[in-house]
């Protein structure tokens with residue numbers, strides 16, 4: 001019975017892949033924007049998740065972007081990155097959980113992550129998605145889980161950065177961030193801002209006045225035109241504008257520390273231009289990139305004397321993360337497809 005179920009899943013997986021392969025040329029002909037939207041939809045679709053999990057080859061492709069499924073593999077990858085002179089932020093993969101028990105189990109994994117980082121003396125902190133801790137079930141549950149995580153992190157003098165997810169969650173994410181920081185007095189918590197959102201300039205102004213510890217990224221979700229720039233050029237100019245705001249003398253005097261999270265050389269060079277003009281010290285900001293993406297550029301920045309932190313995801317729930325990475329660069333699809341036909 002179990003074997004027949006497994007066989008059924010496998011056939012479903014191959015049919016799904018066939019469907020995707022047929023869809024790709026159609027979507028390419030209709031423009032890259034459609035392809036991106038389709039992939040982002042796929043990253044959230046449970047049928048896609050089920051199909052990918054039954055494909056050992058998909059797991060193989062995920063290895064380029066994910067450090068492994070176990071905590072030991074994540075520790076080993078972090079050690080290698082540290083040995084190359086770069087810091088790490090670890091991400092235990094998982095998001096949008098629907099059961100409180102799943103949220104508590106993610107919390108427990110993250111608690112032990114801090115124990116391991118300390119035991120192995122790694123230069124690593126942790127990034128967390130609040131929906132993994134139950135934000136979509138009950139914000140109180142996510143807050144409770146976060147409070148336990150923040151205490152454990154603080155006991156090791158370590159830090160947590162809260163990732164930013166879909167735009168309908170920005171307010172509740174910022175609320176939890178501020179409760180942790182101001183009511184619970186955790187000064188080891190940081191936040192992420194996405195340059196594609198119209199609201200971000202307003203959010204950044206407030207975060208600058210609060211002297212926050214911030215990561216700036218472009219944003220990885222499919223957002224409606226009411227919430228976010230549809231045009232890449234607008235997202236890019238917003239990115240450069242927000243970078244300058246958060247590196248300004250006022251921001252630095254208030255204690256803002258910026259993580260410039262991008263693989264885009266135009267963004268990096270734009271930031272560096274401002275950094276040179278303002279004579280900003282290299283310990284006042286850092287560059288951040290994702291595991292497995294633009295490794296040459298990571299090393300080049302280190303060689304030039306800049307601080308670089310690598311975002312290292314690990315865990316069994318790699319599917320939505322992998323598909324978002326494919327969406328960011330549809331050329332990665334060919335890497336994916338060619339691996340499907342390799343042994």
Ligand code: FDA
Pocket residue numbers: 162163164165192194215217218219220221261262263264265288289290293294310311324325326328329332
């Ligand atoms: P862009 O997408 O314009 O790419 C610029 C160039 O980078 C490409 O031309 C290509 O050369 C390279 N590149 C980019 N993506 C690639 C990929 N997947 N594979 C291979 N090459 C690629 N998002 C979010 O919404 N919330 C969050 O909390 C975070 N957190 C986060 C942390 C860190 C450390 C990083 C680097 C990114 C995030 N992101 C994120 C993701 C972010 O929003 C964005 O989707 C990606 O970083 C891709 O955008 P770029 O800035 O790299 O530019």
